Amino acid sequence: MTKRFVIILAVSGIVLGGFIFGYKNKLALTAAPDIKIATVFPLSGAFSRNGNLSLQGAKAAMRWVNDNGGIKSLGGAKLVPVVADCGSSVEGTASAMERICRDPSIVMALGAWASSFTMSSTEVTERLGIPQFSISFADALTARGFKWGYYTCPPYTTLSGIFLPKVLELAKNAGKEVKTAMIVGNNQAASVSFYKTCKDYFAKVGIKFIGEETWAIGTLTDATPIMQKVKTLNPDLVIYMGDALTEIQMVMMKKKELDIKIPFVCGGGWLGDPSLKFGGEYLDSWIALSPSFPHKLTPQDWIKRSLDQCRKEYSDEAWVGQELSFEWSTVPIMAEILERAGSRDRKVLRETASKLELHNVMATRHIPGQGMAFDETGRIAMKYRDCLIVQWQKGRPYPVYPPNLALAKPIWGAK
Amino acid sequence: MENALQLIVSGILVGVSYGVLASGLALIFGVMKIINFAHADFAVLAMYFPTFWFLQWWNIDPFISAAIALPLFFVVGYVTQRLLLERVIGSSESETSTLIMTMGFSLLICNLILIEWSGAPRIINRPYTLETWRLGKVLFNHAQVYSLFISLVLIGGLFLFLNKTMIGKAIKAAGDDPEGCAYMGINLHFIYGVAFALGIAITAAGGCIMATYRPFNPFFGESIVVILFASVVLGGMTSITGALVGGLIIGIIQQLSSFFVTVSLQNVAVFLVFVLFLYLRPQGLLGKKERVI
Numbered sequence: 001m002t003k004r005f006v007i008i009l010a011v012s013g014i015v016l017g018g019f020i021f022g023y024k025n026k027l028a029l030t031a032a033p034d035i036k037i038a039t040v041f042p043l044s045g046a047f048s049r050n051g052n053l054s055l056q057g058a059k060a061a062m063r064w065v066n067d068n069g070g071i072k073s074l075g076g077a078k079l080v081p082v083v084a085d086c087g088s089s090v091e092g093t094a095s096a097m098e099r100i101c102r103d104p105s106i107v108m109a110l111g112a113w114a115s116s117f118t119m120s121s122t123e124v125t126e127r128l129g130i131p132q133f134s135i136s137f138a139d140a141l142t143a144r145g146f147k148w149g150y151y152t153c154p155p156y157t158t159l160s161g162i163f164l165p166k167v168l169e170l171a172k173n174a175g176k177e178v179k180t181a182m183i184v185g186n187n188q189a190a191s192v193s194f195y196k197t198c199k200d201y202f203a204k205v206g207i208k209f210i211g212e213e214t215w216a217i218g219t220l221t222d223a224t225p226i227m228q229k230v231k232t233l234n235p236d237l238v239i240y241m242g243d244a245l246t247e248i249q250m251v252m253m254k255k256k257e258l259d260i261k262i263p264f265v266c267g268g269g270w271l272g273d274p275s276l277k278f279g280g281e282y283l284d285s286w287i288a289l290s291p292s293f294p295h296k297l298t299p300q301d302w303i304k305r306s307l308d309q310c311r312k313e314y315s316d317e318a319w320v321g322q323e324l325s326f327e328w329s330t331v332p333i334m335a336e337i338l339e340r341a342g343s344r345d346r347k348v349l350r351e352t353a354s355k356l357e358l359h360n361v362m363a364t365r366h367i368p369g370q371g372m373a374f375d376e377t378g379r380i381a382m383k384y385r386d387c388l389i390v391q392w393q394k395g396r397p398y399p400v401y402p403p404n405l406a407l408a409k410p411i412w413g414a415k
Numbered sequence: 416m417e418n419a420l421q422l423i424v425s426g427i428l429v430g431v432s433y434g435v436l437a438s439g440l441a442l443i444f445g446v447m448k449i450i451n452f453a454h455a456d457f458a459v460l461a462m463y464f465p466t467f468w469f470l471q472w473w474n475i476d477p478f479i480s481a482a483i484a485l486p487l488f489f490v491v492g493y494v495t496q497r498l499l500l501e502r503v504i505g506s507s508e509s510e511t512s513t514l515i516m517t518m519g520f521s522l523l524i525c526n527l528i529l530i531e532w533s534g535a536p537r538i539i540n541r542p543y544t545l546e547t548w549r550l551g552k553v554l555f556n557h558a559q560v561y562s563l564f565i566s567l568v569l570i571g572g573l574f575l576f577l578n579k580t581m582i583g584k585a586i587k588a589a590g591d592d593p594e595g596c597a598y599m600g601i602n603l604h605f606i607y608g609v610a611f612a613l614g615i616a617i618t619a620a621g622g623c624i625m626a627t628y629r630p631f632n633p634f635f636g637e638s639i640v641v642i643l644f645a646s647v648v649l650g651g652m653t654s655i656t657g658a659l660v661g662g663l664i665i666g667i668i669q670q671l672s673s674f675f676v677t678v679s680l681q682n683v684a685v686f687l688v689f690v691l692f693l694y695l696r697p698q699g700l701l702g703k704k705e706r707v708i
Binding site for chain 1: 418421422425429526529533534535536537538544546547554556628629631632634635637639642669670672673677678679681682
């Protein structure tokens with residue numbers, strides 16, 4: 001090798017390196033600016049667990065979008081959450097949303113877990129004209145004539161309309177006839193509307209309600225008297241609603257302790273929360289309605305990403321429950337809207353969302369109905385509304401309905 | 416009939432737990448006149464550490480953790496009193512200052528637990544947690560029965576300490592007449608520190624045993640602190656025995672009220688009886704015009 005050849009090789013290397021460096025920098029200089037998503041959840045206070053899990057799910061889903069090239073129609077722009085804590089209060093939610101939405105570069109909003117929080121935060125985004133996406137399912141959210149809110153979960157009335165006949169079918173298949181029922185649970189707005197739906201439906205099919213024991217959320221200090229009543233009245237089925245996990249644990253422990261074998265049917269996917277794994281065996285046979293729970297078609301990568309993200313920033317979860325998986329029903333849909341709109345303009349995004357029609361695509365994998373379109377109120381269209389029924393079996397929860405998404409077969413009542 | 420018996424049994428078992436926690440509160444109030452809003456939060460802290468984490472890390476039984484919590488929280492209480500509360504006691508506005516300060520402690524403890532161990536509710540899952548003895552149709556939960564006996568030992572021990580030891584007698588004297596104690600050469604700073612530490616230690620041990628049969632989260636303290644105050648007032652403000660009896664009464668009313676009202680009105684029933692009781696006996700059950708501890 002001559003000296004001249006070495007010099008030529010070195011110079012070529014430097015020139016080539018310079019080109020690569022320059023090209024990379026050019027790319028960096030011209031990279032599309034991030035797409036800022038106002039993300040509001042209760043990260044402190046009584047509902048901090050629900051909010052933190054929702055946030056981790058949202059972050060994992062955004063990272064999945066970004067790792068897959070971001071929003072290609074916007075030059076590969078990345079989704080970035082601008083996070084605010086709403087502190088487990090309705091007023092706090094409105095002010096948190098207001099605070100972060102002062103930034104004019106906010107493109108969309110996400111949150112705020114509980115229907116009452118979403119109710120107040122959408123007051124802000126409606127006024128500012130920012131499309132807000134949410135998993136909240138109170139019917140009242142879409143009864144206000146708002147135009148900027150989009151809800152990727154069916155409303156409670158639809159969910160219970162699907163859920164209750166399936167539960168009775170399950171009993172029938174097990175050779176049990178449900179003649180009497182009892183209500184046990186907190187009396188917050190969503191629970192009360194669930195009880196009403198149950199009462200209306202059961203009245204229609206001839207099931208008699210023989211008792212009702214409700215309390216204000218967070219005030220139950222001992223479940224003995226309630227479960228004692230359940231044992232005495234001995235209904236064929238108990239409709240149970242709880243949101244505070246401590247209260248759920250008190251009820252489930254007392255049910256086990258008093259050896260009550262009556263099936264408990266619950267209107268909320270919180271029942272699949274991994275924190276219930278301590279004593280999860282007490283929940284065997286409990287059935288819950290959930291709009292979002294990892295099922296047969298949920299990509300394994302999404303489950304892994306959610307758990308990794310959660311372990312990294314929040315807690316060492318054993319499995320993905322409702323809260324951690326909720327935002328996988330929403331963030332991929334938001335990304336799809338951005339992709340199709342090819343614009344950051346909020347009005348264009350709203351128009352695109354209103355005309356959206358997705359079915360059997362990657363973005364709808366986690367949605368029980370496998371499709372997404374919004375009706376005129378901003379709620380998921382009727383044709384795509386479906387729910388999952390989750391049941392605890394041998395110490396952990398599994399989806400048992402619909403059959404094409406189920407990971408276990410349903411059972412009726414404790415052994 | 417069996418239902419009523421079961422509810423009375425449950426009321427006694429729950430009430431004794433309230434009584435242990437309330438006795439610590441009564442001791443602190445009786446000696447130092449501090450309304451400790453963070454009282455229940457110290458119990459919650461003990462539910463996490465040592466109880467829950469010692470069980471997770473080294474499989475140490477919660478009842479053993481209760482014994483560990485006693486000296487551990489004695490130190491925590493003593494340091495808290497000497498370093499923080501001591502600085503405002505004695506000033507003209509000390510009652511307000513300590514009230515606000517303990518409210519601050521409460522927030523601090525709740526949020527430290529939340530940051531360190533998340534808001535996930537925890538359960539102690541031991542063989543005795545849900546097992547029961549049956550007497551006729553009445554069930555006795557193993558964990559609650561063990562807790563009942565340990566609670567009685569704790570309160571008995573506190574009672575003996577206050578009545579049979581020199582420091583205990585000094586604590587009682589400081590509660591009765593602090594000025595006189597100072598003239599007698601009793602170091603009030605030290606005595607106040609010990610009284611506060613004892614109150615916190617017994618509460619922490621009470622928290623450990625309470626965790627054996629009920630779930631808890633960082634905000635659990637909020638749901639019982641009012642009941643603890645009610646127990647203390649019902650029992651006679653400064654009386655430790657009174658606090659135990661107050662806790663028992665509240666536990667039994669809570670349970671029995673479910674016969675007449677829905678569970679959402681349980682605490683309404685408790686406070687209705689509470690108000691009626693105080694109307695008839697304003698000084699509380701065992702309260703006297705002069706202090707009794």
